[in-house]
Amino acid sequence: MLLAAIAIGVVIVALLWDLVLPSVKEAVERYKARRAIIPGSSYDPGRERRAEQRARQLLRSCVNDEEWAMYRDLGFIRVWGGLSRAPRRGRISEDPRAGAPYAYLVYPHKPIVAYLPQTGELLNEYCVEFPDETRPYGSSRLPDSDDVLAKWMALTGDERRLLSMANMHLPGRQVDPKRVRRDLWHLSQWERERLRRGRRSQGEVGAA
Amino acid sequence: MKPGHGEVLIAEGDVEVAEEEELLIREFRHQLDQGMWAAVPERTNVGRREARMIKAFEDIPRDADRVIFFPRAAGGV
Numbered sequence: 001m002l003l004a005a006i007a008i009g010v011v012i013v014a015l016l017w018d019l020v021l022p023s024v025k026e027a028v029e030r031y032k033a034r035r036a037i038i039p040g041s042s043y044d045p046g047r048e049r050r051a052e053q054r055a056r057q058l059l060r061s062c063v064n065d066e067e068w069a070m071y072r073d074l075g076f077i078r079v080w081g082g083l084s085r086a087p088r089r090g091r092i093s094e095d096p097r098a099g100a101p102y103a104y105l106v107y108p109h110k111p112i113v114a115y116l117p118q119t120g121e122l123l124n125e126y127c128v129e130f131p132d133e134t135r136p137y138g139s140s141r142l143p144d145s146d147d148v149l150a151k152w153m154a155l156t157g158d159e160r161r162l163l164s165m166a167n168m169h170l171p172g173r174q175v176d177p178k179r180v181r182r183d184l185w186h187l188s189q190w191e192r193e194r195l196r197r198g199r200r201s202q203g204e205v206g207a208a
Numbered sequence: 209m210k211p212g213h214g215e216v217l218i219a220e221g222d223v224e225v226a227e228e229e230e231l232l233i234r235e236f237r238h239q240l241d242q243g244m245w246a247a248v249p250e251r252t253n254v255g256r257r258e259a260r261m262i263k264a265f266e267d268i269p270r271d272a273d274r275v276i277f278f279p280r281a282a283g284g285v
Contacts, residue, residue: 055215064257130281157259
């Protein structure tokens with residue numbers, strides 16, 4: 001009787017084994033997978049933010065107070081052009097814009113937009129990048145503020161060289177002219193307000 | 209400037225100390241060989257801020273407190 005019970009038990013276990021084994025194996029694999037050390041990628045989500053913070057500090061230490069405040073408040077910097085030449089005395093230039101002061105709007109990771117401050121006329125877009133040829137960093141781009149600083153340095157340091165390397169296009173190819181005009185309007189408002197504040201603080205100092 | 213990293217200190221030293229100057233020259237040339245541009249931010253006589261592009265170590269003003277290297281410009285799309 002006992003022998004028969006044991007035999008029946010063995011048969012039942014053998015039958016169940018086939019049913020249970022796959023799920024037991026799966027559970028063990030899952031457990032192992034949960035415990036396994038996955039080689040981590042070196043991506044650090046805070047790295048780019050820290051890089052941008054450092055870039056902002058660097059930009060601030062290089063440009064003047066007005067340019068820094070402009071970038072902080074408006075998100076771009078205006079750089080005056082240095083290549084305009086006045087028409088020669090006694091000659092009338094065919095282009096009425098000859099000799100007129102011009103300027104650039106420098107946006108992060110967008111083309112540099114040249115314009116005439118007196119009329120607000122947009123002249124050109126200069127598409128320029130600063131790709132890193134060195135490895136292993138060559139895959140990503142400069143932080144926003146570094147991109148602005150690189151353009152600022154290249155424009156103020158050697159404007160002609162930068163323009164010769166840039167791809168020139170008519171306005172509106174990448175930067176929406178409406179947006180640029182809006183930015184120019186914001187810039188004029190911003191300058192007016194800054195001037196007003198400056199006068200007010202001078203008046204306060206004078207009164208004291 | 210390094211893409212993805214921002215500002216990275218490459219080397220520092222005093223140009224009045226011969227060994228340190230040598231190190232600075234070596235690093236300067238190495239950066240230019242890698243295709244970087246170099247610039248020194250400075251203030252003009254009229255108080256304007258601008259950058260001076262540097263092509264040779266000798267062009268760096270002796271009193272410059274830093275030289276910034278950044279990737280060479282290229283035409284974008």
